[in-house]
Amino acid sequence: MIARIVVTPKPVVNDPQGITVKQGLATLGFREVSDVRIGKYIEVSLEASSEHEARQRVESMCKQLLANHVIEDYHFEIETDGHRRK
């Protein structure tokens, strides 16, 4: 199975990278952009007997290491027939 995990800075955390990219987009003429937040995408391949089990394990990975709960939020999806993106 494949877990596709997205980690983002919490809304209350200032994201200087996002602000800078937003300014860059404005310079290029994308004035409709109201906000940009930059996070991380993490792909984890794992063995699990069910989607439920995979979900629990990935949840635990996010809590213990992949995200820092002080500054980051996360969400993920599990693909039971997923393959690594080439």
Added chain:
Amino acid sequence: MKFGVVVFPGTWSDRDCGWVIDQVLGAELQYLWHKDADLKGSDCVILPGGFAYGDYLRTGAIARFAPVMEKIEEFADRGGLVWGICNGFQILCEAGLLPGALIRNASLEYRCQWTNLAVERTDLQFTSKCTEREVIRVPISHGEGNYFADPATLSRLEQRGQVVFRYCDDTGHVTNNANPNGSMHNIAGIVNARGNVLGMMPHPERCAEAELGGTDGLKLFRSVAESAMKVLVS
């Protein structure tokens, strides 16, 4: 007084700390490898600056799982002195030994410059040689030193007087202009509630000899060395 300086793959300030302890202070020094599950009788453990494990994922995120960290957590629980400098501060936050987190500098720039710090606690074993409200000059060198904590944590830190160092101007005024990285409340260093775990972004080991432009950093090393002597005597 025995200082233990922890070395992770990617640590770079270990020898600078070691030089100050050994050559300037004349105290006992030992390096602790990250795989050591033994602090070898250290009285004060220093987590120095650098990029432990390449700072992969987040600064300090992988280092906190090193075998030596488990021993450091036990040591801190027993009241042992733990001092995180720069990357060491980031590791202590990741490990939960100190609250909050250090995020990307607001300027997005890596900042390597002198800063002025208002010393707000002089009753600690780390700062006893400083005078009340003293302004010390200590350099910073980091890309991720922007201190963040949620409002409840921040107000708890302030109420309990856990902010030890704050970026200020040379007259001691805490201003936005004196803040090099966007840290909340100009925080440059904090201590845990018990007062035995200190984390700070500036580098005292880089200003412990006049040849390097200042000696204010030596005051902190002297404080630790002398407070340990007092414990031995009493």
